Amino acid sequence: SQTIHQWPATLVQPVGSPLSLECTVEGTSNPNLYWYRQAAGRGLQLLFYSVGIGQISSEVPQNLSASRPQDRQFILSSKKLLLSDSGFYLCAWKKGTLLSGNTIYFGEGSWLTVV
């Protein structure tokens, strides 16, 4: 079966420090990968998605970047964090197109607090 892991689960970072969140998927190949952000008490905002190695689509202009160095690895980064980057970051994956049975599955999330 497929599983998704992301880490770290929680982190507290000072303003201006760098960020690296990692996500890996097991049990599948060539998945589509996603990074979402959720502000406290709010919905999910799509940040980046990737359909293959080295292919990144950015959905909103921001202080973050994403990379996909390997087929099942997706990394979210920042060179200098802002207070507004605080939130709950969720990695997700799917196989194939969005049809019944090919939905998007989420990891457990990473809580980021920028202080």
Place this chain on the structure above:
Amino acid sequence: GENVGLHLPTLSVQEGDNSIINCAYSNSASDYFIWYKQESGKGPQFIIDIRSNMDKRQGQRVTVLLNKTVKHLSLQIAATQPGDSAVYFCAEAPGFQKLVFGTGTRLLVSP
């Protein structure tokens, strides 16, 4: 732009009641919709999905209804249980790669 929103931010029900959570979407091109359940501090979990060529789909204790005429989606939970307490999100797929989420409805189930 794309917008998926919910009518009620919080829904409180008694255990055993049926719950109905509503969602409006704005992109008439969307042809795939999903409901997710998110418990506190966890990632969203898939509940049920529906394609635009259907108007109803049933799962275990859950039913999703789709009204394309008014661009409305609902999730019905039968015999609601305390374990159903969570935030529920609807999401639409305007294409085959991305999901756009609404802001969510919190369901509170009292024993």
